[in-house]
Amino acid sequence: MLDIKQFGKRIAFLRRKNGMSQEKLADLLGISPQAISKWENGHTMPDTSLLPVLAQIFQCSVDTIIMPAYLFDPEIEEKKIDGMDVRARHIADYIIQQLGGTMPGESIGLDDAAIIEAVRRVHPNLGNYQIARRKPETHKRYVSIYITVATPQQELRLVEKVYYSDDKELLGYELFRQHVLAVPQIYCVDFDKKVLLMDEVTDSVQGIHFDEDSESGIFFRNQYCVILKEMAKVHAVFWESKNAFEKIGLDKRHESKESLLAHINGLEQNFLAYREKEETGRIPKVWNGFSNTIHADKLNYYQDAVQFLKQKYIPMAEERFRVGKNITIIHGDLHPGNIFLSKSPGTSVKMIDMEAIRAGLCTEDLAMLMALHIEPDKERSKPLLDHYYECLCQNVKGYSYEMFMDDYRISIAEAMFYPIRLINNGICDFIMRDRGIRAYETFVANNTL
Numbered sequence: 001m002l003d004i005k006q007f008g009k010r011i012a013f014l015r016r017k018n019g020m021s022q023e024k025l026a027d028l029l030g031i032s033p034q035a036i037s038k039w040e041n042g043h044t045m046p047d048t049s050l051l052p053v054l055a056q057i058f059q060c061s062v063d064t065i066i067m068p069a070y071l072f073d074p075e076i077e078e079k080k081i082d083g084m085d086v087r088a089r090h091i092a093d094y095i096i097q098q099l100g101g102t103m104p105g106e107s108i109g110l111d112d113a114a115i116i117e118a119v120r121r122v123h124p125n126l127g128n129y130q131i132a133r134r135k136p137e138t139h140k141r142y143v144s145i146y147i148t149v150a151t152p153q154q155e156l157r158l159v160e161k162v163y164y165s166d167d168k169e170l171l172g173y174e175l176f177r178q179h180v181l182a183v184p185q186i187y188c189v190d191f192d193k194k195v196l197l198m199d200e201v202t203d204s205v206q207g208i209h210f211d212e213d214s215e216s217g218i219f220f221r222n223q224y225c226v227i228l229k230e231m232a233k234v235h236a237v238f239w240e241s242k243n244a245f246e247k248i249g250l251d252k253r254h255e256s257k258e259s260l261l262a263h264i265n266g267l268e269q270n271f272l273a274y275r276e277k278e279e280t281g282r283i284p285k286v287w288n289g290f291s292n293t294i295h296a297d298k299l300n301y302y303q304d305a306v307q308f309l310k311q312k313y314i315p316m317a318e319e320r321f322r323v324g325k326n327i328t329i330i331h332g333d334l335h336p337g338n339i340f341l342s343k344s345p346g347t348s349v350k351m352i353d354m355e356a357i358r359a360g361l362c363t364e365d366l367a368m369l370m371a372l373h374i375e376p377d378k379e380r381s382k383p384l385l386d387h388y389y390e391c392l393c394q395n396v397k398g399y400s401y402e403m404f405m406d407d408y409r410i411s412i413a414e415a416m417f418y419p420i421r422l423i424n425n426g427i428c429d430f431i432m433r434d435r436g437i438r439a440y441e442t443f444v445a446n447n448t449l
Contacts, residue, residue, distance in 0.1 A: 005042030010065060012040040014058045028057055028426050030270075048140045048164070057426040062140065109145055109162045109195055110188065118188040118197055119149060119156065127151050141167060141355065146200060157202055158187070163194040170196055171248060172354030175329070179237050182230045182349045201350055203343055207336025223341050224374065225387050230349040231334070231369075232391035235362040238329035239396050245324055245359045254321040254359070257314060264309045267417040271302045274420045287428035294434065301440050302420070305413040308444060313410050321359070326399050332356030334365040336373050362392065363404070367411035371439035372418065372432050378442035409447065412439045 015025050015036075022036040029036075029050060038044040046054070055062045110118070112131050120126050126149075134146040142163040149156040163170065170189055173196055177186040188197040205216045207227075238244045253263035277283050278299070285292050320326055331338070333356040340350040366388065375381040389404055416436030419429055 004045055007045060008040040008042040011036075011046075011054075014054075014060065014065065015040075018058055020057075025057070028424070029053060030424065051140050053425045053427070062138070109143075109160045110190070110193070110197060114188070115147065115149070115158075115160075115197065119158075122185060122187060123156070127153065141169075157200040158197060159200045161196040161198075163196075166191075166194065167355065168248070168357060169353070169355040170194065172357035173198070175244060175247060175357075176234075176354070181234050181237065182351050183354075184350050184352065201340045201352065204340040204350065205343060207339040207341070219343075220336070220341060221374075224384055226341070227339060227349055227369075228384060228388040229391045231362075231365060232388050233395075234351075235328045235330070235365070236392055236395035240324055240327065241329070242324050244329050245327075248329060248358055250321060251358045251360065254317055257318055260314055260317050261310070264306060264313070267309075267414070268303075268306045270424060271306075271417060271420050274424050275299055275302075277424070283423065284428060287430065290428060290430040292428065292430045294430070294437075298437050298441075301437055301445060302416070304445065305416060305440060308413050309410065312406070313414070316406075316410065320361075324359075326403065327359055328362050330358060330360040330362065330365045332358050332360065332364070334369045336369070361407045361411055363407040363411040364415070366408060367415040367439070368418075371412045371415055371443075372435050376435040376439035376442070378439075378446075381439075409444045412436070412443050416440050 015022070020028075022033045022040075026033040026036050035044070035046075039046055051062050051065060054065055058065070115131065116126070116129065128151060130150045132148045132150070136143045136145050142161045145160045145162070147158040147160055149158065161169075170191060173183060173186055174189040176183045177189065184199040184201055186196070186198045188195065190196075205219050207220050253260050274283070278294070283292060331351055331354060333353060334351070338351055338353045340352070342348045342350070366385065370376070370381050370384065375384065385408065389401060393399065416433075416439065419433040419436055422429055423433065
């Protein structure tokens with residue numbers, strides 16, 4: 001079983017293998033070199049949210065970083081075996097133990113009886129069944145277990161997520177389940193056991209491939225209006241819902257004027273760190289096939305955006321978030337990879353990964369999806385935005401089009417800093433960055449309704 005000192009050895013090995021000093025790694029992670037030293041000396045471990053970032057920096061999987069003890073000694077690195085089934089079990093047990101959950105050797109998640117009881121609430125005529133489980137897969141916040149419930153008449157493919165600690169995603173799925181909204185079929189949300197049981201999304205097109213000139217990519221692009229209509233339906237259900245806001249809570253940035261100002265200043269500092277790296281050649285020219293061809297004058301939009309947010313966002317947030325006016329519950333990370341479209345007639349939309357759910361502006365979801373991913377340019381995106389607005393206003397009153405567009409401009413100005421944070425952490429998605437800039441340029445810098 002992996003212990004904390006062996007984990008530190010692994011971090012040190014991967015850092016040296018990638019030619020990095022402790023200072024360089026700390027800079028990429030936005031933490032102090034002393035924190036890196038403590039990891040490598042076996043005094044502390046990184047927050048689990050940093051594991052995928054470390055994996056990107058080291059160009060490896062999270063599993064490679066968190067290996068069981070017998071695979072952790074750098075001296076036998078070349079002799080390691082491909083026992084992925086054994087490794088997955090060790091990783092799951094170790095992480096759960098470290099984070100205060102189920103101890104190794106115990107069963108994690110729901111037992112067969114609890115699973116069938118939950119499934120029968122949705123499928124009362126289930127009949128005779130057999131249950132099969134695949135081996136656990138570890139993620140930064142949970143372990144996932146894929147389960148098949150087979151009967152002579154049908155086969156249900158489920159996924160069980162067992163979280164390491166209390167997780168907002170459980171709240172999100174529970175809230176959406178109550179309103180039968182655009183999520184997979186939810187069978188169980190158990191806050192005590194920190195377990196979610198839902199349908200595995202199958203026979204669907206995932207939007208992560210929306211840029212490809214494949215049949216799936218074309219299908220997804222042709223369904224933009226369907227997606228936006230479903231988004232509008234979700235936002236309308238939770239519009240000005242104080243009950244929902246109380247359950248989910250405000251994001252820290254909206255707790256006070258001072259908190260929002262600190263958030264905006266943080267965006268600016270993150271950008272300045274990025275700009276200094278860009279100017280000194282520390283940002284790669286090519287990353288995973290993405291070319292870094294940005295013009296220096298485009299970077300000035302970020303400083304403009306900081307001032308724009310201070311002038312527009314702070315007074316608007318004070319007026320709206322304080323009283324819950326013209327705000328809603330948002331997904332918070334609505335990029336195409338978190339959207340599935342069924343291939344069957346009457347296309348349905350399923351959204352997943354709801355850890356960022358919060359009270360917010362409806363346009364925050366729109367900016368993530370539209371400005372950073374599917375269509376940043378104002379001329380080409382405006383018909384889609386108008387379609388969303390028309391769908392929203394079928395159930396929401398008193399939200400003018402002018403207010404909607406003002407909110408969208410604010411959301412673009414904030415969202416364009418998201419890819420900058422990713423680049424600072426070694427995830428150099430230059431296409432997303434350039435889309436954010438294009439959206440700001442056409443919607444904010446050249447603002448005309």
